Structures are given as structure tokens and as C-alpha cells.
Amino acid sequence: MSSDAIDYGNLDEGRDCNYWELDRTLQFEARRIYPDDEFEWADGVLSEFGAVLGHRMADTADRIDEAGHELRSFDKYGNRRNEVEYHPLVHEQEEIVYEQFGVTHDAFHAPPDREEPVGLSHTLTMQALLSYVDSGFCCPVSMTTGAAIVLDKFDDGDLGEYFEGLTARNLEDHIEGAMFLTEEQGGSDVGANEVRAESTDEDGVYELYGEKWFCSNIDAEGALALARTPDAPEGTAGLSLFLVPRTKPSGEVNDSHFRRLKDKLGTISVPTGEIEFQGAEAYLVGEEQAGFKYMAEMMNFERLTNATGAIGVMGRALLEAKVRAANREAFGTPIEEYPLLRRDLVDMAVDYEAAVAFSFEAARVYDERERTGEDESAAYQLMRLFVPIAKYKTARMAVDTTSYAMEILGGNGYVREHTTERLLRDAQVLPIWEGPSNILALDVLRALNRENAHEALLPYVREKLDAVDHPALEPIAAEVKSAFRDLQDALGTLAVEDEDYAQYHAKRLSDLLFDVVTAALLLGEAQWQIDEEENGRKALVARRFVATRFGDEDAYGVTSGNRSAMEDDVFASIVKYDTVNPASLVDAEAQASE
Structure with a gap:
């Protein structure tokens, strides 16, 4: 072994380290897909982010997962609050991600030391690193960018204040986004959605009525929701898109009832719950009955986020397994010396290389399409094909990799303090978020048949x-x-x-x-x-x-x-x-x- 090789025996576990510097696979792919001038700038940013994640947020994420959050639907007098009481460390996470590193800012506005914004490939790479420590928190971070993408493309300017909030680097001005799709009777069949939107006397302002069943980042001020206006046709063709904030511009709590938070297996750091709209004030995005098309734009980004999130989970699990294999002795020999475990680690590493290569190629063609804005292009066709495949494959691979990493840690791997237990719980939602495997496979067929x-x-x-x-x-x-x-x-x-x-x-x-x-x-x-x-x-x-x-x-x-x-x-x-x-x-x- 030469001096180029990483000696994982120098670590006690997969923390108190720099995730970017240790992940040469991620470095290779980022260098490959970034434009040269952007990577030259981003390399230092990614290294600094990787250090903060490994030395600080790896610990805060564990503590937030253990404590969770609480919903306060009403105050003690019965007045509506619809507030989530977060663990105090969440504020620190937000300061790091939104303010210090501008993860939701830099693709829309020039970073402080650049003259132009960077591409969404950078956002996705930062999210992959963030998922090394907390794929649950990566969910609202991603949806904030996704909502900003939709407003940037389709809003006529009326919702500019919300766009500025979603992309603000100053935490005091920053708001988070969300995507409320799922209804109990519809599930993946979005065309069966029943939430209705009634027009008001004010142009572009509607009132929403009905229930959304699975609302991650439930208290977002920049949440997007699909609803059906009166006399709209059945199916997805009749859906319109609305921005529905938790509070009205007046500061009043919007007319919704946050019924409960879901008691989830994992991703505890993002509060997910049920909302009953009771005349909630909402603002039309773009044109009526074009909502599904608009939301599909956000879905492309969210599915890529799911894939890069899976990469972060796999990378952290693989790191924990490598460190354990280098340090754990059995019968007087480090277990990484045994042929059977060597084969397993090699195959886990190759799976990781494959997941990163494919997902970052999907990110490359997605970013190319976003920069050019061309839908009649090879980049668009490849993006439509690669994105659902990346989401489908990496989600399953993340579950397998984290499960086996837990096995390599043995009994410790099954215990909360050793992180792989949380990684496996968090990974298990990845095949479900943004569409299960069968829905994604059908989308692959659509990409072949409709987009050729x-x-x-x-x-x-x-x-x-x-x-x-x-x-x-x-x-x-x-x-x-x-x-x-x-x-x-x-x-x-x-x-x-x-x-x-x-x-x-x-x-x-x-x-x-x-x-x-x-x-x-x-x-x-x-x-x-x-x-x-x-x-x-x-x-x-x-x-x-x-x-x-x-x-x-x-x-x-x-x-x-x-x-x-x-x-x-x-x-x-x-x-x-x-x-x-x-x-x-x-x-x-x-x-x-x-």
C-alpha cells in the first residue's frame, strides 16, 4: 500500500473528519461535471463544508434525531398556532447550511466571492455531503431550492417576495419550501387529488379546502400544493399549483389545521404531518390547470436530490464500515485482512462508485438543460431518462449498503450511538420519497415513449x-x-x-x-x-x-x-x-x- 492510500485505522469512527477530503469518489465526479471555473471555486467551499459536517453537524444530527420535534397546533387558550417546536440545535444547522454556505442561495444569486451564480450541480453536491450527517434535514433544504426553481420559472413576479425569501442567504430573511402532493385517497395517483381551490375577489388569491396526508416540512412558509379549481377537468390536467404559506402576509396563522406529526421510522429531523386546509389563503403560481407540469419541474430536482441524498447515506455507511474493518480485530487480525470481508468491502465500494457516477451524470445533463433552458435537446432527453433511474436505483442501493455496514459493525451497529442504526432508518424512506420504484419505472417508459x-x-x-x-x-x-x-x-x-x-x-x-x-x-x-x-x-x-x-x-x-x-x-x-x-x-x- 502506497502513501496515496487512506489509512482508515487513523479514525475511531466516521466523524471528527472531513467528509469531502475522505471521499475521493465524490471529488472525482464533481470535478468531472462542474465547469472548470466553478470547480476551482467550489473545491475549497466543499472542503470547508465537509469539515464542518464531520466535526460539528455529525454530532448535532444525532442529538436532533434522538430528541425529535413537537407540534403545537393550538395555544393554551385554544388559538390556532400550527407551530413546530424544534430542537434548539436546528437553528445552528440552519445557520451553517443557509447562511454560512448558501446552499439554497448560490444557484440563484452570486455567492459573496463570485460574480455569477453557480449551477445546480453544486447544490446537489453540497446536499450529498449534507446527507452524510442528516438526510432528513436535507429534505427541507432541497425542497427550498425546488420551490425556488418553480417560482423562478413560472411566477410572473407576484410572488417575488417568496422567491427572495427562499433564496435569501441572511437567515433572518430566509424561508423554507415544501411540496404537498400526497392525499390519502390518491397516493402516487396525483390525478386523484381532491383538494379544491375557490377563487376570491382578489386576483390570483384563492382559498384551499381539503386534506394533504404526507406533508414533509409541514410548517414551511414557501410550501407549494396542488389543488383543483371549480369545473376543472379530472386527472392531472385539472390541477393548478398554489403557494400556501403557514402564515398570511398580515402575520395571522393561515386557515389550516395541522392535525399531527407522523410517527416515522426515520428522517426524524424533518417534521412530517397531516394538514387540513380550511379556507387557507393561497396564491396561484402561473396559469390555472398547468400545476402538474410546474410541479414536475420541482419533482425532477427532488428526485435527483433523493439520489444524491442516497449517495451521502451510502458514503457515510461505507466510511463507518471501512473504519470498523480497519480497527476491529478478530482472532488477532484486523477484520479487513480476511478475504471474505475484503470481497464485501470491495463490492460495497464498487456499488458506491456506480451510484455516484450515474447520479452525477444525471445531475450533469439536468444542469445542462437548466442552463440552456432547451427542452428539444439531447440533454433534456437524457435528463428525463436518467433522473427516474437514478432515484430508483440509488434508493435501493442505499438500503442495502447501510444494512450491511450495520452488520460489519456487529452489535454496535444496531445501537443508536453508532450511527448506522440511524442511517438505515433514514435510508428506508428513500425508495418511497418522490415516487416508489414502480412509479419510477413507468416514468422511464414515458421518457422513452413521449420524449423519445x-x-x-x-x-x-x-x-x-x-x-x-x-x-x-x-x-x-x-x-x-x-x-x-x-x-x-x-x-x-x-x-x-x-x-x-x-x-x-x-x-x-x-x-x-x-x-x-x-x-x-x-x-x-x-x-x-x-x-x-x-x-x-x-x-x-x-x-x-x-x-x-x-x-x-x-x-x-x-x-x-x-x-x-x-x-x-x-x-x-x-x-x-x-x-x-x-x-x-x-x-x-x-x-x-x-
């Missing part, structure tokens, strides 16, 4: 695979090209089969899309790293990913003679970020083929 996303996808993958020319990568690329042909066959089959057949296979199609695109991305990254840094580490990652996704081994590989994941060089490179001489990869490939 395959027209951008096929040349995109082909170009990446054709650019691979290093001898150590060519055999891997050949396997991916074969899987790519399978993907094209699958797309052709679905094009001629009926809708029921396509729905039945939609999730497996999404799996195949993720695996092929991720493999092509990792190969491209490996080629770049060999050419630019003379380092073959990403090549090992790509090789392992392809072997575990597309390999066809007899007896589950037991009879193969393959022992690569247990070798010192492979383990140190993939798990500890040690560098690899690219020439050694060619030699290893030659030996494997003999």
Missing part, C-alpha cells in the same frame, strides 16, 4: 464505448458492448409489444439501462484516469462492476479460480483509493486469459 429518449441514449452510449482503447479496458468494453446490444434488443421488443407487456418488464429494463450506462461511464472514467493521471484505479472499479453485472459464471463463480477481490492491490486500490500502475492491469489481463 432512446434517440439520445443510443449514440451517447456508443460514443463512450467507442472511445475506450486501452488494452486493459478493451476486454471489459467488449462485454459492455454485448450488454448494449441486449439493451437495444430489449428496447426494440418493447416498441412492438403492448402496454401491459412493457409495464411488466419496466423495472428490469430500468436495471439494464442503469447497468449499461454506468458501465460505459466507468470505462470512460477509467480511460481518462489512465491517460491523464497514469492511474488504473478506475479500471479496477469498472472491471469489478462489469464482472458482477454481466458475468456469467458457473457455480456462482466458486469454480472459477478468481480471487481478485481479496488481493492486496485490488483491495487497497478500490477500498482505500491507492493508485494503480496501468501497465500492471495489462499484465493481469494477459495472465487471466492464459
